[in-house]
Amino acid sequence: MHKILVVEDESVIRTALRRLLERSGYQVDEAGSVQQAETEFNFDDYDLIISDLRLPGAPGTDLIQKAGDVPVLIMTSYASLRSAVDSMRMGAVDYIAKPFDHGDMVSAVERIIADHPTARAQQRKATSVSEKSGQAGSGGIVGNCPAMQTLFGHIERMAPTESTVLVLGETGTGKELVARSIHQHSRRADKTLISVNCAAIPDTLIESELFGYEKGAFTGANASRMGLIEAADGGTLFLDEIGELPMEAQARLLRFIQEGEIRRIGSVHSRKVDVRLICATHRNLQQLSAEGQFRQDLYYRINVLCLPLPPLRERGKDILQLAESMLQRQVEKLGKQAMHLSPRAIQAITTYQWPGNVRELEHAIERAVILSDGDEIDNEALGIDLELVNINRLRGQDGISTGSTTPRNSSSEPQEDLSLEDYFQRFVLEHQDSMSETELAQKLGVSRKCLWERRQRFGIPRSKSSASGRRRKGSTQAG
Template identity: 65%
Template sequence: MGLGKILVVEDEPVIRSSLRRLLTRNDYVVTEAESVGDACQNDLASFDLIISDLRLPGEPGTALIEKSEHTPVLIMTSYASLRSAVDSMKMGAVDYIAKPFDHDDMLKAVADTISRKDEVLAEPVPSADTSTTSKDGNPAGIIGRCAPMMTLFSRINRVAPTEATVLVLGESGTGKELVAKALHEASRRDTKPLVSVNCAAIPETLIESELFGHEKGAFTGATTTRNGLVEAADGGTLFLDEIGELPLEAQARLLRVLQEGEIRRVGSVESRKVNVRLIAATHRNLKLMASEGTFREDLYYRLNVVELNLPPLRERGQDITLLAEALLEKTTKKMGTSLMLISPEALVAISRHPWPGNVRELENAIERAVILSEDDMITPDLLGLESSSLPAASVQAPQAATELLDENDSELSMEDYFLRFVLEHQNQMNETQLARKLGISRKCLWERRKRLGIPRKEAG
């Protein structure tokens, strides 16, 4: 049967027959097609690999990526620009190869791809309750239900099993390291180390030594030979956070890692082979930096094979309250305090705040509130969100409250909502039921009644 079944899709007969001869001589079973439409006449799932030209009559070769589902697609392009290769990888190609191709390079790419496919098929499908997913089925326990996050989860699941380099973009505090963790845990490297490096936290004079290691005597203070963090990640995943802060000299060394799979320690003349999957992250505009000469353009295109965007917290809608409740549960467990609730007013304050520090800022605010709280309720004043103060209630008496009942619901402040809810339900509920529905204590309910002039009606 041969080493595997391969579908070759190429509209140039000479190239197609040449590739068929090369593969059949090396014990592969080859089927030929000259367009995407012609290729789809076959059962694409029956092949171990599809090798397709990028430029084809009708649909481009990348159209086969979606149509083939689980069969990997290797893209050939005579337009051997890094840009077209990057675009192909972004769409899900397992690899690309430039035409005219070297026979040994083609055979190596084919063998590697087919062996990786066999490994993936041999692995058990992870269940929904594994450590890489949350109770909602999200990777690495990342919380989110909004459309941008669901798109992100889908892309993580698609790219994680591949060897593609990933660039994670997002503002500070959005959780880029969690995305790197999710990619690593769902990859074939999950049993090997994930080494995380914050490039902004290492002094510029030391970063090359920290990343790539150094030989004894390479510089003043180098009293012993030392392995770098890239070597520490050998076989696993290297996560470089804030990669935009990497000096140009270190960028050149990193490019060598990506292009040649090797490093050279500071002060050494010998290169060492390393096998790492790189995930990089930044809040900066690397494309602009590349145009300005502060970031290597060739490194930018090597990094930007697959781009994942993390939305800022202010654009995640109801995810904000989901995150607040999850972070509250996490914080109370960590501090060993009793179960706490977030008051309706605090939830509104949280949803209105712009969160320039994103999830990290929200976590800090929740932790602060838990520490300062004297009971089981998180109120807005405990959060310390100066820019999210609620409109002051101008209501003085029940008569004013009655007038508010005719206003548009979407314009109600939390004080207005409180008035409306109490007036509508106090005849059907006792104080305990009212407080529970409002998410506040009986004492808090009594204090608000007193302040707003709506005392509890006497029975009978």
Template identity: 85%
Template structure:
């Protein structure tokens, strides 16, 4: 059973988070500060540490170095979002904004623990071997999350061989970049790399494009033409979106893979070619083959070595690093140096799901650099509506909202599992005597107007000034 340490000075949040995690099968320890966490616990014994950013005494980011290889998830309000991003640069595995939804927290915990298993000696030795290797087979590919590190290690093993490679990943994840990396670090690096998008060529032309044709083979064939496979002789052929290849072309491609030869359309002679094949697809070829929509024998031929690219939404803090890199590239290209992402832009980038993956992020950054009027890029020029993103996340997780007419029981045991509405009501009631409205709003990560609106919705009146404070104001006047 995984062990989690929660470091949070607010007892309501700490207790609710402990109950939430325990209910989902985790063993949970608590601390109210960094100093208490060090005094009571051995930090390296935990699988994950969840810490508030702002704590009495040392900040939560101090745990990053103290915990060694144990991942640290930082909790923060919107008001300190920039500091949360800085903490990620310091080594925090991720951050989550308060008040957080239960499903968001559990999803983050599951993902982080899955991506950061308890270190083993052999794992550390393997990591050291990978980092010490002078030959870099992943130049041009940015990524430091566990999934990408595994991909880089596989590329190192795959690149020197001549075996066929199948690259899997959603649209826009960078499959062509992976194919280029495999080619550049293979024995064929000095030869030609031919890239073909099978979905971009009409079915009637795909065979002639791949295999070439002889003069007079069909109407309009006024001269013989070399095909793309033949043009890649000695090098590498990359067939992107191979799942879109017509069945007739699949049969001819299978013969090329089996025999190492091609025959131009209209010719009676075959030609030997020495080509390494790399294929890519976003589709499930195994299911297509089972349904008769893709040749099974071809699937088995191309599925020799397999490289899987994770979607951008599953790459954790890689998203922010990639966005900042793309921002520098685009700003330099357009002569707009010194540009940076605003806190709202960072929040948008790290919470948006990016269905178009790296390609969508690249286009969003390019558009933002072109449209931005100052040095700072906001979420609006990125084309991301933060409110819509949050609403979609809540809808997707089936959050039950509170009734406007029936307020929740706000006097129950503070150790109960709190919803977002429960958390808001309890926090306001417990702190409105000691905090101003501005301080309450900042701690909750919302505006004063939003705080007022939620007070009205949950029927929580503002605390009137005490008679003592009134007398003090009168005496002062």
């Protein structure tokens, strides 16, 4: 994974830029000055340094010489041709003026890293094969985030036991993959794994499917039939969506767990079976049992080892890693030429909430590979409206409400998903009491007219205290 160091004295801008780059799949560190960057970080560890031109103490251009072979991208609020030329003359690889949008920044970063490979990048490329072998985690499950590393550790400890495992997770999080991984790492790995989706079998058939039946047990039972539990004898039985199991079947299942035996429908004899049980559900079984919709004694029997799965939206950089892995697999499966994700596709993938989790992402990638003609996949091919995603995210999570003069979060730390577009609003709200309109416009790199227009659009009134202070200053000068 590419590493980027952001050097910017304004915390709002610095944090917003870090959020953007992390959503685009980069690992980001940040510093508030050249001195802090030089003291706390080793420049050789990074693929790119992004620095503001004007910083407290030494200017950002000082990093150009200090960084050695690491490329430096200079950004500034003072959007003038002269500062751009001077920065490039001193060795900066590129120049970008603030405020800038997501696409411009991500495109610039992607291009610079591709055109200026560092020694670290060469080393990472040489060892990529060994790194990929460790990315698959447990049983082919991809993930490097802390939640997934914890999951792998739990699978490793739970698999060798004979205890019942309850896997909890939203639809599409990969509960069956986890069950297969537990089976593959258990002492029963050479035996059968039987998977049953309890929600896919009608209530009238679930008992006969699980426990089997004898000839003549009911109309249509022309021959005896072994049930799925009996078929899993010696191996593992995975009951997916166990929360959908009817109450009658729950009672029979409880007896199987307690006694280790089953009785076919229509039979008077019980049969001993040796089965490892793994259950999964997206529902809250504890709440269902309290409401009388799931047997409480069965809940306690299956909830021996509990294994919660994180939703895709909480897996951070794993989302992009998963997408690229799925993309490569689909390209090979469909026999297409090598394809890659565009910057807007990366932004869409890492910003979208993915309510359908891994399954939804996999289907989106498959659809995009089929529908795309060239070698680049855009967000439109993924079926993600980037503008709508940003609007929904800003409405639901940002700390600023248009039409309000105060942030919803009084903390100076920006919200988790503060966008680069919204740092303008936050900056004005935080500094308008201490800066004049001219100073605000200059710091943001816009004209006073542009600042006024954006105030109108975002519904941010001018500060009364600063306005009255300017009127008093004007009357004193007049006198």
